[in-house]
Amino acid sequence: MCDPEQKDLYAVLGGSPSDSLQQLRHRYQQLALKYHPDRLGGENSAESSVKTFLEVDAAWKILGDQTTRREYDLQRRAQELKQDWTVDSTVDLEDMTWETDGCECSYSCRCGGTFSVSKEEVQEETQRRLQELNEQEMHRGAQSGVLVCCDTCSLTIYVTWSLNKKMHMSK
Numbered sequence: 001m002c003d004p005e006q007k008d009l010y011a012v013l014g015g016s017p018s019d020s021l022q023q024l025r026h027r028y029q030q031l032a033l034k035y036h037p038d039r040l041g042g043e044n045s046a047e048s049s050v051k052t053f054l055e056v057d058a059a060w061k062i063l064g065d066q067t068t069r070r071e072y073d074l075q076r077r078a079q080e081l082k083q084d085w086t087v088d089s090t091v092d093l094e095d096m097t098w099e100t101d102g103c104e105c106s107y108s109c110r111c112g113g114t115f116s117v118s119k120e121e122v123q124e125e126t127q128r129r130l131q132e133l134n135e136q137e138m139h140r141g142a143q144s145g146v147l148v149c150c151d152t153c154s155l156t157i158y159v160t161w162s163l164n165k166k167m168h169m170s171k
Ligand SMILES: [Zn+2]
Pocket: 109, 110, 111, 112, 113, 114, 150, 151, 152, 153, 154, 155
């Protein structure tokens, strides 16, 4: 069996990231009923059913809560991007260097090339994330991020920043 931590929680519930909370809840309930240890007869393999039940339950604990679901979505998205593209590393925006004109910030690639993000890009993504978030999440220090390609080689980095600190950029 695969390591449960590697499993896609949506797949565990038989759903997809575009499912609404209600749809996921419905799927969870169906699966929970099917695999609930109390409902097993002697012929079922109790051990694997219990394992499935626990996985389904754990997946729902994360996906059933809006805040943890969003955190998971973000992690999942970063994971996916890492798989599709060669993401070299994750870099905090604060570790990047703002160009003197303040419109762009850059980071050196190990090939000698440069990764650069424009202030506009950062602001747009920040706005987009802010619209998704509720106040509670803001207080917990939500993050945003964009993928940036090297201007010379095929490497990509994931640049992240804390939404609470976005004011730093308007200085
Ligand atoms: Zn490069």
